[in-house]
Amino acid sequence: MGTAEVLRVLRPRWRTLAGGAVAAGLLGLAISFLIPPTYTARTSFLSPQPQQNSAAAAIASLGALSGLAGAAAGVRSPADQYVALLQSTTIADRIIDQFKLLEVYDDKYRADARKELAQRMRAWAGKKDNLLTVEVDDHDPQRASDMANAFILELRKLSNGLALTEAQQRRAFFEQHLSQTRDNLANAQLTLQRSGFNPGLLKNEPKTAAETYAKVKAEVASVEIRVQTMRSVLAEAAPELQQQLANLAGLRSQLAKLEKPLDQVGGEDYVGAYREFKYQETLFEIFARQFELAKLDESREGTLFQVIDKASPPERKSKPKRLFIAIGAAATGLLLVALLLLLRHSKRGQQA
Secondary structure (H helix, E strand, O other): OOHHHHHHHHHHHHHHHHHHHHHHHHHHHHHHHHHEEEEEEEEEEEEOOOOOOOHHHHHHHHHHHHHHHHHHOOOOHHHHHHHHHOOOHHHHHHHHHHHHHHOOOOOOHHHHHHHHHHHHEEEEEEEOEEEEEEEEEEOOHHHHHHHHHHHHHHHHHHHHOOOOOOOHHHHHHHHHHHHHHHHHHHHHHHHHHOOOOOOOHHOOHHHHHHHHHHHHHHHHHHHHHHHHHHHHOOOOOOHHHHHHHHHHHHHHHHHHHHHHHHHHOOOOOHHHHHHHHHHHHHHHHHHHHHHHHHHHHHHHHHHOOOEEEEEOOOOOOOEEEHHHHHHHOOOOOHHHHHHHHHHHHHHHHOOO
């Protein structure tokens, strides 16, 4: 059936077509009043922006270790990443629990509540202004605005526990290596102690420590010779001899403290142990300094979400669009009536 024939069949029945369209439109309008109104709350905010910080100058002090810092720095967190976090299961579950959405949505399972929340929540990032926007639909305008604002709060809580920004990446990196270096430094210190010198001398240079050990040992030998000489001319109970014996006992006790670690290991290389200790000590100081700088930058940069427009209870509903529903219903009614008329005309033609 061509277009001309269709128009020839329908033109005389325009009143029927109009009546069907009007009836369908009125029916659709009536049904739209039965649909609960939906309110849409919107909030927009700026995500944390990467900024110049103290890392650039501080990393220069790392020297050969600057390559390690590069593994922690330079990681950018695009706005799309925050959009993905807003749509994460973790935040969805927190919103569901906070607003008791299982009861609100009349869902038995949390998975169903997540799906419905995902349909009612929209988040996107502006391509030019990097502005993040969150919209939430709900039948209660107050709850819609509260949920939209809650998404920002939950995003802040979640991102605070993640290393997303450049400063957070550096902080996590140096925190991990600082912990490892602390253990290595403790092991190096124990090795140095077992190499034959008292822990009290660890802060001294190897030459000073060795000279102290040699000096005490030389004094012991000198006093032993003096005691032997005095015993040849003095009685055992002579005050001078007793004083030297007491002095000798004190020196031997001091020497024993210095030599005691040698009995535990036997032959540790002090020079190598001291070199390893100084290396780990220097490494620890570097990582500790970088860790503190990263924490300072993180506190300054942080995950500060600057809210541009805080969500407030919407005054007007966003759904249903009654005019569009009525027009759509009228168009559908017009199409259905036209099809019925054409079918009837086709059947009559076949019978004839």
